[in-house]
Amino acid sequence: MASSGQDKTTADSTSGNDEQKKSSNIPDKVVQELNEAYKKHGKSGIIESVKEKLNEWKKVPLNIAITGSSGVGKSSYINALRGMTADDDGAAPVGVVETTASRTPYTHPENECFVLWDLPGVGSPNFPRDSYLEKIQFRRYDFFLVFSASRFTMNDKWLAQQIKQAGKHFYFIRTKIDLDISDNKKSHPITHSMVQVLQTVRSDCMTHLQNEGFTNPEVFIISNFDVNEFDFGQLSERLIKDAPDIKREALTLSLTNLTERIIRTKEKYLKKRIYIVSIASAAAAAVPIPGVGCSVDIAILLEEAVFYRQQLQLDEASFQENAAALNISVNELQRKLNLQSQIISFTSAGLLAFFASLGISNLSENILKLLLPIVGIVIASGISYGVQVHCLNKLLDIIVNDALRIHGEMTKISAKNAVDDIQTTQTEVKKVESE
Template sequence: MDHPSDFESFKNEIKAALQNNDQALAAAKIQQYLDQENKIPLNIAITGETGSGKSSFVNAFRGMENGDEGAAPTGCVETTLEVTPYPHPNFPNVTLWDLPGIGSTSFPADEYLEHVGFEKFDFFIIISDTRFRENDVKLAREIQRMKKKFYFVRSKIDHNIRDAERSQRKNFNLERTLAQIRENCIQGLQKQGVESPQVFLVSNFELHLYDFHQLEETLERDLPAHKRNALLFAMPNVSLEIINKKKKAFQAQIKYIALGSAAVAAVPLPGLSVVVDVALLVDAVTQYVVGFGLDSWSVQRLADTTHVPLKDLTDIIVSPLALTKNNP
């Protein structure tokens, strides 16, 4: 079930069951609704030229580092020779597909999309670490012809910033440098016939900087409403805006959890409501722990990347269900 009309049907069935005082059916439908909402598939295609940083982007998006177990292999040469799925470690309904660079295949753009199975992807992210080349533009046009969404991501921005700082020294200005990189990419795409291109500047090693948040907002806005939470929950917690959006999304589910609890409480079976309430509570809180990155693996990764001692982070976490093991 991954279509918005299916969810409307679920809601109507829940409403009808409650109106008919069939609490057992209502509770079952509510649980089914919550389970299905958390299983909506989202398939993201990552493509670009050889060495552009595709695999590193796949890993960063999934909250992993290059070299972690289960991470996409990276390197200076083309490491992706076949279409390779990488499910999100915490939200397996979200899959990033590392595609071979179009420049590393013998397929023209239209046959390339057929080769990688374009129909299963919700959208494409085209990555380049320099300027976007002819193959990128041909691929974008073909994706558009297939009526799919695509987005240009300019990677390795941290390298460019470091180089600019060294060469310009006292004259270095971060905002001016970023604007120049973005404008150069846009102008290059326009010269190749791409109308009004959007280019997002991203560092795979510092997602909280530059344009990753704008990319997230754009993807969320362009997705069908019933798939937005799948994207949001899988997003790394790299900004306060993303965390607050997750908070609102989880809050929207609470009414269904409460409704399910109330429906079960009305079923005349001794002890049933207690069992269901505990199960609902544990399931919901576990989702919150994972969604906000409070499981043990995520907290350890946060300590490593921020250089804050692990104990300092764990001391401020009060939920007894946090810090559970959640290995990717």
């Protein structure tokens, strides 16, 4: 294999350049921009430009209005979505009396342009309906989430109508389902059925919204105290699906409550980044991969690897949280699932060792032929580019696979808890019947 890339600046022909663009999967516009950056500032120009591209998703503003009556759990939802409780620093204040008094933006910890607007409750003496829309600056939002708890109210109906008239999208979120279930259990100890409660609540919300002229209303039933249950995950998925194209990537990468579909969507966006990251790393080509004979910029690759791990919640802190949620120790979780990403050391040396272990010398011709889409950079960097695309893909596959396995385990445990719940109820019923 070729030795590490030095900048010999061998000019490529135009047809060669076309071939390069085809094999890189990078949009033409980006290739053009990178080529211009290289012409103007050499390798450092490419590296800067790539870094900017990788962080572009953080700059797309997405304004989400969190609205509804007072006390229905709007602020609690924002905290739950951000992976916080009301006691954490910077969390939205939550209270047993009217709490949110002015529109307050909460930025996502991983994306400052992903803004959740915590709005005061509509229809309270402080925020009557006739001045509410003006006070919350109604026109500023991309999406509306209308929150409701307990019964469907006149405020819910009014808000839905206003949003419809403005031609904006809204989702109806029914919170505090945990309370409805436990209350129903207390009032109907013999006939209680969680499924039945969920069905009744859902169909009640749907009927009210249909009566207001919404043919296909979207209703999500959630508990802010349990983001892995009910429709919390589906709601996050739905927001992504409906986000305008340009905002979808930003929204996806900002989400922290993983479902299988969110993991797969994150994978799609992270894969797209691989080609761009590899350009910067191949252009810099500073450190050789042991035993492979091609060089990379390990700092750029490590930053990206750490980003994958954090995006799919396999970093140390998230892994500990996952183990705690499953009620087992970190070691037990690792023993049980044998997660490959936990064996890799996320340091420069660890990552180089992982890449070297992939048996790169046996790579197929196709990968080695993957050409660096920058006119004027040496062939050796081109080989390094193909190798890096391959290595990052392998690393991402491992991380995605591990995230799916943890998610599968979480789902299994939730299902088991639900079955245990039913069994306990049945035992209680038998006990009551035999008395």
